[in-house]
Every structure is written in structure tokens, then in C-alpha cells.
Amino acid sequence: MRPIIVKGNLVSLGVLLREDLKHAWVWYNDRDVRRYLSFSEEIFFYEDELEWYEALRREKKHEKVFAIIENSSRSLVGLIGLHRIDYHNGRAELGYFLAKEYWGHGYASEAVKLALEYAFDWLNLRKVYAYVFETNIPSIRVLEKNGFRLAGRWRKHQYVPGEGFVDVLMYERFRE
Numbered sequence: 001m002r003p004i005i006v007k008g009n010l011v012s013l014g015v016l017l018r019e020d021l022k023h024a025w026v027w028y029n030d031r032d033v034r035r036y037l038s039f040s041e042e043i044f045f046y047e048d049e050l051e052w053y054e055a056l057r058r059e060k061k062h063e064k065v066f067a068i069i070e071n072s073s074r075s076l077v078g079l080i081g082l083h084r085i086d087y088h089n090g091r092a093e094l095g096y097f098l099a100k101e102y103w104g105h106g107y108a109s110e111a112v113k114l115a116l117e118y119a120f121d122w123l124n125l126r127k128v129y130a131y132v133f134e135t136n137i138p139s140i141r142v143l144e145k146n147g148f149r150l151a152g153r154w155r156k157h158q159y160v161p162g163e164g165f166v167d168v169l170m171y172e173r174f175r176e
Contacts, residue, residue, distance in 0.1 A: 002017060005066060008071070008110045010071060011068050011069060011111050012068075013118065015066070015067065016065050016079065020076055021049040023076050023099070024079060025048075027078075027099045035162075036133050036135075036160065062083075062085045064085065064123075066081065070107065077102040079097060080094070080114075087123075091129065092119055093130065108139070112142055112143070113146055130143055131170055134153075134166050134169055135163055147176075148171040148172060154167060155167050
């Protein structure tokens with residue numbers, strides 16, 4: 001039984017379990033999933049996932065990572081996190097990904113909405129920000145649909161395999 005932290009209509013955010021790592025490990029090594037994530041060229045070993053999980057447990061004050069659970073099947077479909085949580089300045093960085101087979105169903109949009117609810121209502125943060133590559137149009141749509149606004153751009157800042165160097169866009173959303 002997985003504790004659910006924030007419940008939505010399509011998906012909910014639940015506690016990340018150690019057994020979720022086997023899925024995350026497979027997804028993290030899928031080049032299509034990794035294309036728009038940090039360190040897209042990396043190959044991840046299962047032991048890396050275990051170490052990451054232990055680091056998350058140790059740093060849970062500043063790192064909140066949730067399992068994205070599809071409500072009807074109770075399946076794990078991706079991960080979403082609030083990273084580098086800075087309580088003094090009231091901000092955190094948002095990051096997320098879904099397994100390829102779950103793209104295009106509205107799960108990411110609702111997961112971001114739920115993560116914002118958690119950030120603003122439970123952590124009392126005033127701002128959540130995210131970085132996205134200019135060629136990652138679906139993720140830009142997810143952020144904008146959730147009220148994020150473009151705050152800046154680093155030109156030709158990140159290498160994306162098959163696309164070359166692309167701009168990195170900085171988005172932010174303030175608590176209303």
C-alpha cells in the first residue's frame with residue numbers, strides 16, 4: 001500500500017517506494033525519455049538509482065520527489081520533484097518526467113498542478129521555477145498551462161542529442 005500525498009482526478013502524487021526504482025532505472029535509460037533531462041548522455045546503473053534514493057531520504061528537507069500514480073490502474077507513470085527547496089527564500093525547482101507510454105494523456109499537467117499545490121499549501125513556498133529546453137514543446141505547454149511564465153533564456157546553452165545546442169528557458173510561477 002502506497003501512501004498518497006496529494007490526490008488528483010487522473011493522477012495522484014504518492015510516496016516514492018524503493019520498488020519504484022526498477023521502473024525509474026529502465027525509464028532513465030530510455031534515450032527518448034532522457035533527451036530533455038539533465039545529463040542525457042549518461043547511462044545509469046541500478047546501483048546509481050539506489051544511491052539516489054538513499055540521498056533523497058537523507059535530504060528530504062530540501063528534496064521532495066513523488067511517484068506519479070495513475071488513479072484508475074494505480075500504476076506508476078513517472079516521477080515529479082521539488083528540488084533545492086530553499087525555505088529562507090521560499091522557492092524550489094520543479095522537475096518531472098513520464099515513461100514514454102504515458103505521454104499525451106494529461107498526466108504531466110495534472111502532476112505539475114498537484115506539485116504546485118503541495119509547494120504552496122504544504123511547504124508554504126512563494127515561488128516554483130523550472131528549466132526547459134526550447135525544443136521540448138510538450139513540457140513548455142505543461143508549464144504554461146499551469147500558470148508558469150517565461151522569466152529568461154540562456155542562448156545555445158545545452159546540447160541535446162540530434163538537435164545540437166539549444167536555448168534553455170527559465171520559467172517561474174508565484175503563489176497567487
